[in-house]
Amino acid sequence: MQDDDTQNPAFLWVLQAESLWTTRAGTANKSCADCHGAPAALKGIAAHYPAWNSAAAAPITLAQRINLCRTTHQGAPDFPPESDPLLALTTIVGLHSRGQPLDIDETGPLKPFIQAGQTLFNTRQGQLNLSCANCHEDRAGHRLGGALIPEGHANGYPQYRLEWQKLGSFPRRLRACMLGVRAEPLPPNAPDATNIELYLATRARGLKVETPAVRP
Amino acid sequence: MPRPLINIPRKVKRGSSFDIRILLAHPMESGQRRDDFGKAIPRDIIRSVHCTYAGEEIIRVDLFPAIAANPFLVFSARAFESGPIVFTWTDDQGVASFDTVDLVVE
Numbered sequence: 001m002q003d004d005d006t007q008n009p010a011f012l013w014v015l016q017a018e019s020l021w022t023t024r025a026g027t028a029n030k031s032c033a034d035c036h037g038a039p040a041a042l043k044g045i046a047a048h049y050p051a052w053n054s055a056a057a058a059p060i061t062l063a064q065r066i067n068l069c070r071t072t073h074q075g076a077p078d079f080p081p082e083s084d085p086l087l088a089l090t091t092i093v094g095l096h097s098r099g100q101p102l103d104i105d106e107t108g109p110l111k112p113f114i115q116a117g118q119t120l121f122n123t124r125q126g127q128l129n130l131s132c133a134n135c136h137e138d139r140a141g142h143r144l145g146g147a148l149i150p151e152g153h154a155n156g157y158p159q160y161r162l163e164w165q166k167l168g169s170f171p172r173r174l175r176a177c178m179l180g181v182r183a184e185p186l187p188p189n190a191p192d193a194t195n196i197e198l199y200l201a202t203r204a205r206g207l208k209v210e211t212p213a214v215r216p
Numbered sequence: 217m218p219r220p221l222i223n224i225p226r227k228v229k230r231g232s233s234f235d236i237r238i239l240l241a242h243p244m245e246s247g248q249r250r251d252d253f254g255k256a257i258p259r260d261i262i263r264s265v266h267c268t269y270a271g272e273e274i275i276r277v278d279l280f281p282a283i284a285a286n287p288f289l290v291f292s293a294r295a296f297e298s299g300p301i302v303f304t305w306t307d308d309q310g311v312a313s314f315d316t317v318d319l320v321v322e
Binding site for chain 1: 219220221239241284285286288
């Protein structure tokens with residue numbers, strides 16, 4: 001399903017993004033295309049996200065970068081997290097990095113944030129008192145109920161999940177996992193979620209971007 | 217409602233068969249679920265999909281609540297002349313949508 005673009009339901013969002021890309025918005029009355037040209041001009045960049053943002057002095061995800069473009073360059077309001085336009089634009093940028101190996105600069109200012117993400121990944125939490133690593137490293141390849149436990153490589157987001165029957169972002173998947181171990185889910189745009197995404201991107205170094213992935 | 221993704225070959229040889237793939241964008245809300253406040257979410261599914269090729273009906277499909285969101289349909293047709301392939305679908309809200317793709321037969 002994922003390998004055949006005509007079957008991949010995430011391409012409905014790609015279709016939506018193609019028209020959003022050229023839609024002018026905000027006080028600056030500019031579209032994505034006015035600055036960036038065709039989406040193909042952003043080839044390969046999704047493989048380097050989450051990336052360092054010097055203004056925020058923190059790593060930001062690709063979706064946050066798109067919203068930053070909207071507020072600073074377009075003068076338009078943020079897209080809400082998990083909204084269709086935001087997922088669509090993140091997907092079309094990710095799509096043009098498909099097949100590129102994940103490559104995060106681990107030596108620069110991102111280093112402490114990667115370590116913070118790694119610590120969170122290995123910290124037990126919730127009523128079930130499980131860390132991410134308990135399932136996705138110790139028990140990867142085993143089964144949880146009927147479902148295969150994956151290694152937890154975040155190289156295909158935003159991804160279409162059959163369970164959700166729509167496209168979803170990495171923070172949404174993380175919230176689902178946290179609810180599963182009965183922990184308190186992270187709020188939208190939580191720095192902790194970005195740190196975990198960042199750590200997972202370094203952990204999956206060399207794996208190819210699969211955006212938009214299809215998962216059960 | 218976003219447009220569907222329709223995939224047919226650009227050119228087809230006369231007399232040969234070809235696949236038509238259509239991915240419709242629709243939530244296919246089954247009517248069995250409740251929202252966070254316990255209120256029933258009304259059913260909203262695509263009731264029927266209808267396809268004509270050069271004015272002739274080639275398939276009519278009835279869909280039911282058990283079908284997942286964004287239904288994907290694949291069927292075959294035999295090429296006999298160039299012409300428009302017209303897809304029409306109607307959902308529970310009574311919205312009838314259509315999309316057209318032109319087929320070139322050589």
